[in-house]
Amino acid sequence: MEHTELTIQPSTSNLASDAPIIVIGGGPAGLTAAYELTKRQHTPIVLEKNDKVGGIARTENYRGYHFDMGGHRFFTKSAQVQQFWQEVLGDDFLRRPRLSRIFYKNKYFHYPLKPLNALLGLGPIEGVRIMGSYVRWHLFPYKEEETFEQWVTNRFGKRLFETFFKSYTEKVWGIPCSELKAEWAAQRIKDLSLKTAITAMFLKPQETIKTLIEEFDYPRRGPGMLWTAVQNRINAQGGQVQLNSNVVGIQRQGQRITGVTVEQNGRTHTLKGSKFISSMPVTQLLQWLDPPPPPRVLQAANQLNYRDFLTVCLIVKKPELFPDNWIYIHDPSVLVGRIQNYKNWSTDMVPDQSTTSLGLEYFCNEGDAIWNMPDEELVALGKQEIAKIGLAQPDDIIDGAVFRVEKSYPVYDSEYAESLDIIKDYLGTLEDLQTVGRNGLHRYNNQDHAMLTGMLAVRNLLFGENNNLWQVNAEQEYHEELVLNQTLDKETVTHVVDDILDGAFPKLDSLALGMSLGIVTGLSLLLATLFLVATGGDVSGETLTLLAQFYPGYDITAVGSLVGLGYGFLTGFALGWGYAFLRNATTALYLVSLHRSAQQSTMRQFFEHI
Template identity: 40%
Template sequence: MSRKTKAIIIGAGPAGLTAAYKLLKTTDIHPVIIEETDSIGGISKTIDYKGNRMDIGGHRFFSKNQQVVDMWTELMPLQGEPAKDDRMLGRSVPLKKGGPDPEKTDRVMLIRNRVSRILYLRKFFDYPLSIKPATFINMGFKRTVKAGLGYIRSAISKRDEHSLKDFMINRFGEPLYEMFFEDYTEKVWGRNPGVIDASWGEQRIKGLSLSKAVLSVLKKPFVNKNNTKNVETSLIKTFYYPKKGPGQLWETLAKEIEKLGGEIHLNTKAVGFNVKNGVIESVTAEKDGVKENIEGDIFLSSMPIKDLVRALGSGVPQDVKQIAENLPYRDFITVGLLLKKLKLKNETNLKTVSNIVPDCWIYVQERDVKIGRIQIFNNWSPYMVKDLENTVWIGLEYFCNEGDSMWNMSDSEFIDFAVGELCKMDIIDKDDVLDATRIKVKKAYPAYFDSYKDIGRVREYLDTIDNLYCIGRNGQHRYNNMDHSMLTAMEAVECIRTGSKDKSRVWNVNTEKEYHEEK
């Protein structure tokens, strides 16, 4: 190996893998990835259960950053032509008619229709909310009048945005906030939006509002469909998706990294760092109970900030330790459910296999159940389902805290509980359940309350460590999507390549208020 400078990368998720790939492509630095688990992709991995594939949390591949899109399509070519209203890309991408045949190759990216709806009052509402007769019919006359008056009131008198509640009411009005946002958000975070920092809204739903949703409908006949500069991401109608789920792309990238000479060590946990005079000299890595010091010149961390600060040891100031230790996270449970059929009828004009509903996601706003979302994997990619013609493969998503009552249920108890909730909502019959599995994910979502308000102090300290770069969702304690996690890695590599000491460009990814999507 001719490479002399070594970069130690903590985590084999989108950020860590992107960092390694870019280092190999643009520098002579040798990347070494250490990953705590036995899999590639972080929470963007795909789980194979008896031939049916599960996407943990759902990952749409969309970005307004062309560098990200180019990397995706470099690794996995696109299949087919763009949909007529494809607004995903920063510029149009020329495609050969037909593209690669997905039946003949696994390494292909599909173009998918984006359909997400809200289940509320046991009825479907478009997400984002649309101005259609069906919306008002489903809401009923009294709710519609109340919502309209509430929106007018919010447009006339704006709140100071101290919380996520203030942020949402300013954009939708209080009645719509209470109907479509409050309960779902509380399911996700376990806290009322009134105590969640408003910056969560700035990073997740940014400029989206009811007025922009209406304006997008009015402007639709007159806009250039390939111009996405001023299109809210939550209004985008199509997205890209790897044939066999998001993990397929990250597994492809991992193989490419190793082919180019990079190293990836699974089941290897970073448990400590040796810091001297503001520089990390080595990481203590543990595998199978054996610890080893791995020396490096540069360190890129996508591990949770809480764990990173703890691993940095006794030299960390006490206030930084306390803030980091109290940073909150939300954990995640998903149940994969294989069914003969759904009871929900497809009453849209969209065609689907076996005439199931067309949704990728269904947001469950109902107050009498704990389930947050329902994924229908058939609609993400037909190759996610072993028997596409005769079965429906869905994911039931729950948000919880490690150690709480839901987390501590046995797998069989929790599956019975989840099936019962779907039966209660008349979505399935219990007799139609063919098989089920349960997956638990720790620290899936960095949360924006408790000590989060003081995270600037933690960042300030971490930036004093000259050769440390914090990247990715957990590495920055920021609720990023994949493209922004990748961009933090790209910016870090650019700093390293150019010798820049300005780490603000890494931290500032996804602080613009132009676009994003509430997941």
């Protein structure tokens, strides 16, 4: 290949330096960063190795059919991100209802799981086993939660883990659940606690918290529609988005990056830059550095792993197939992991409304048997498995195509945390470089969190801020919990709940209440009897003597008053103890009900984010 050195001359609007800011990668994080730079009068250069922008969130096109690589719902708690989306696309966003189910052992289960539906699907014997396992692991949990298997088992029981978690998770990651770190689950699933359930009780759900997203926004022609619009805006503002531009080298002088080597159309050239933002896989970034980083850093980079996937896109000669947006395939008898129904995301994804388009997602590793399988064989496999599941017949499928997505999921294996710490420390020494996005940070972020890292990276480079991009989405917080019309921040509410929890749901002391009520009742009967003895009795005395029918030996005498003291104490004690017991039991059952409801929601979140 020929190599030339090329320095792009900046426009007069590039106020920061004589060289442009270079953004490596045209996915959500990189394009967001570049867009933010253009709004601050900079003219960045975005280098994207593919023939279209969007990265993992791109939309592929085959014969006019649009295929979303993974299914990207647009929801966020970030006002900045929401404003970004509306600013770029506005009315081209659709509000869509969400519907998804689980396919397991030739049956479909409501999602989230509903007790009656799950019981009918699994059968009463399996239901009893699951409940028994749930109780067993709550009473005797794993003392440490180092692996994904331990984390889930402690919350749902071993039986439910093996039924609804194990097979699908191992399809996605390609490693046993016993090797997948618990940190991934803790990041993707909100950790359940009694405090969480109680907090929700002190805020009005109708006004403040919506815990599960039942609707989401979606671009009419998929997420790529958004990122193509962002690309056009960057170019219109004087920036450059260069496609088919693969970075194959990164030059460094001391603690500063000075330029990148780019391969375009079989030729390479060098671009000089003033500052750099990279969303390329951090492992590749370190391997391209020249001079290279210390051997310890390169060794750490080599320890990081990724999971890839490919989508077999099928065009089906049916106007409707099933109502779901997507279906999770937990059945181990087929290789497909998830099936997208693109027409149910947006009818604009399908040019011919007499047809339907499906995306069968196969999780794999780049270079393995599935990844290397020829496209025609993959389409044939897709036809076979879609028929086995019962969603369509092979004769209904009129065409198909395959799209591969490399390095889709950073793997949280047993060695990743230590390796990533070494990499973080080294990257922190590079003064003019910010790494962003899912692969740039080796963190399983959602699209909106990737965008936030791009926004914060720009602020770090331009304004000298010290935003920690590695901490974006580090809070163990439900990604689909939206706060609406919030008047109290989370910290304040938690503090209030901590202070009033004991007062709101105090546990009554059965013995103390029984003793107290027994003494009061016994003394009352004693004094009432002695009063009647002293005054000679009256009509009320005749009424009081009726107690002899319930209290043998009691009468209106001095001795009877002592008998009444004993009977009164026993009666009061029984009433007090019984009331306290029933009240405590009712409160406990209510809180357990809240906790179980939250667990159903957590199961739902889990599948949403893997």
